[in-house]
Amino acid sequence: VSAPLKVTDCAPFDFETVFHLHYSRIARIIARVVRDPARAEELAVDVFWKLWRSPEAHGDSAAGWLYRTAVREGLYELRRQVRRERYEWLLHLVSRPGTPEEIHAAAEEQQHVRHILAKLDQRKAELLVLRSQGLSYDELGDALGLNAASVGTLLRRAQQAFRREYTKHYGEPYGR
């Protein structure tokens, strides 16, 4: 009688299928943070490129790895944008005309939300962005390496921190 063989290390990984399954969601997660959809698609391709070059991430955990990497890429980009805007303001370079995407994205509240996400602790920002994209507690746990039981508590703390920071900088928004 033969014992069952372990196949965990040698199960085939179909990259193309994973790509087509997750690409849209990954691009959308990044687009929530970086305002420009075209840039979000570029960064989404970067994320899949990293997956392609990281065989250790292939397998059952690929989805979690993708979400984690996507939200981090998005937040890094957001912080770069915020820094750039600050320097441009200091150098009086803000007078350049905005692209149609920038003009569209210039809605005040959207700007405020993004600035607070850029200031927030990395883990809290990741939780909020992924949750707002509709990830379940289990998916959040997988993506960020958290115990599913503690996701609710951490998410609540992240929401409180976000609200606190937001109101500290911008006050309560109208109508809420």
Place this chain on the structure above:
Amino acid sequence: MENRMDDERWVDARLETLDPPEGWRPDPYKAFRRLEQRDRSAAGAAWRRRGVLAAVGISVIGIALLVVPMSQKCAAAGCTDRTPPPTRSFKESGAAAAPVVCEIYTDYQCPACARFYAETVPLLVKEYVETGKVRILHRDLPLPAHPYARLAARYANAAGLLGEYERAANQIFRTQAQWSISGDVESQAAQVLPAETMERVRDLVNHDARLDETVATDLAMAREDGITQTPSLVIVWKGRRQVISGAPDFGLLKGFLDRL
């Protein structure tokens, strides 16, 4: 509790403003093409790096040739080689001039590899190797999780040195379920190899440390290719190495090869 719900609703309302523009649809097909393009550029850069390494390698070979007379002195002193040094040639099959080389990384104790060998490799041989389109190069990638994979590779490579690689490798994969428990690869190989050959295979497996060199070479290539799982393929075409982690079924592989 009420505060908690309040915070949640309040934050959700703020984050809703981040919804991407209505009507925007990410285009996965365009993105995949972009990814393929990037992979091709990276493969080209890796190939250029290999060119530099090859130049260094040629220099090393040149120096080694100067050292050959020393080994002849060794032979005169009585330290003889019982077998020629292991080469990878026995792991190759197909026309030397085939435009495409398909390198197959496997672990003899990996069930998915055994399936790939039983189901896909014969079709690949029939349709592409026998017609001169593809040359196959087998590579060993024994995974740490499989305690007898290296031993099985030693048996297959020993048989390979004696001209029986295909027969031994096929038998080892076919009987994987039997020897995977006990590690008794020998008795399975003995079922298909002539007694005299088997005697020499045992001798090589037990005494010839150089058998591991072919495995070490393959492991080094796997590291360079970024491969850590089996089965995996590397399709070499026009100087480019396309890694396919996880073995595709024959239909998918055929689609890929026909596009080259």
